[in-house]
Amino acid sequence: MDIFNADLHIHSPHSIAVSKSLNFDNMIHTCKKKGLNILGTGDILQPKWLKYAESNLTKEPNGAFSYKGINFILQAEIEDRESVHEVVLFPDFSSVREVQEKLAPHSKNILDEWGGRARVNLSPSELVDIVTDAGALVGPAHAFTPFKSIFRQNKFQTLEACYQDAFKKVSFLELGLSANTNLADRLDCLKNITFLSNSDAHSEGPRALGREFNKLDLDNPTFEEIQLALVRKGGRKVTLNVGLHPKLGKYYNMFCNKCRRRIIFEKLKNQSEIVLNQFFITEDFITYRANNYEKAKIEYINQVSKNKMTCPACNEELNKKVKIKLGVRERIEIISQHKVPKHPDHRPPYINAIPLVDIIRSVKNIKSTNSKIVSKIYDTMIEKLGDEFSILVDIPIDEIKKKEEHVAEIIRAFRNDEIQYTPGGGGTYGEIKLEV
Ligand SMILES: [Zn+2]
Ligand SMILES: [Zn+2]
Secondary structure (H helix, E strand, C coil), X not given: CEEEEEECCECCCCCCCCCCCCCHHHHHHHHHHHCCCEEECCCCCCHHHHHHHHHHCEECCCCCEEECCEEEXXXXXXXXXXXXXXXXXXXXXXXXXXXXXXXHHHCCXXXXXXXXXXXXXXXXXXXXXXXXXXXXXXXXXXXXXXXXXXXXXXXXXXXXXXXXXXXXHCCCEECCCCCCHHHHCCCHHHCCCCEECXXXXXXXXXXXXXXXXXXXXXCCCCHHHHHHXXXXXXXXXXXXXXXXXXXXXXXXXXXXXXXXXXXEEEECCCCCCCCXXXXXXXXXXXXXXXXXXXXXXXXXXXXXXCCCCECHHHHHHHCCCCEEECCHHHHHHHHCCCCCCCCCCCCCCEEEXXXXXXXXXXXXXXXXXXCHHHHHHHHHHHHHHCCHHHHHHHCCHHHHHHHCHHHHHHHHXXXXXXXXXXXXXXXXXXEEECCC
């Protein structure tokens, strides 16, 4: 048995808002820096991307598809009639074609230039039936995000409610960038399902590709072996989930649906003051301050959940009543059964990671996400020390210190879970709070 690092959900230039330069050559360049061995192809149902994959991937003697040393799993994301996104993994090209043919009559865009993330007019259970009949694997994508997910506000609360009789055919659940195992294992209905942590990358850079991935114990990097790992048979399994710290995800915190400000609760600094629901508005946040802020927050979340809370900023600025929406954190608070996570025995550990590029950006105080200085430091570190994941998790801090002292200090703090975060929400990524 070998260990493989796999990121099983990405996209192609045929989905909206995806980098035009996302292609296999650019992907494998990043895979090598990150230490990724298996990658989803993204958008395999889109005709042009399917043709591109078919003409570039080689079938190895062990049955795996590969491109210049990196293994690929044929993969797509589909949106069903309930606007729930599902990740689908296919065993081979004939199964992709079979599903494409069966879905085409139910989809306006699957064969289009921009049909990368196909939308089908089928219920979640009908979709699951069709793809599993063709031998593919399926599970809900970014399961808790406020948009296009199974557990979003006012939508489903269990897998069974969504997939009905087909729920037993669902073989994994993708946590999404704003959730981790500690949050997801507060739901009783998820105790039997395997979690995947995938990047959902829209570009090939090291901040996107592999920002979430899974460590798998497999004999070979093939679909059949991954299938065994997801059902935890024959010693194959997911041994580790690695993903962004949920607070760094862009849907962690509740937010206004229009101005996208995040709603934060803080303790009043002066203990003797008794002011409830005093708030102040900044460009990105609406901060409520109260003596008993924990209690005030819970009451507030309950009201948001009933669609009863509107944004004070939009009220002031636009004289409009705009609803506040729950983030991943608060939605889980509402639909969970356990106050603390209840991990089943099969659940692997989860590492809350920060992309190395973002650590470098914070240390150098560079806001730009495509800074040449940052990429240069990143590349030098990879060249001198090893792949990104080894730098973040395995390589001794003293070794890293010799190359980049301040970066090493943040990695040390990150390994000891001492980092403070400004939580993301409403489509904005969270950030590391640095006191250096
Ligand atoms: Zn999606
Ligand atoms: Zn607003």
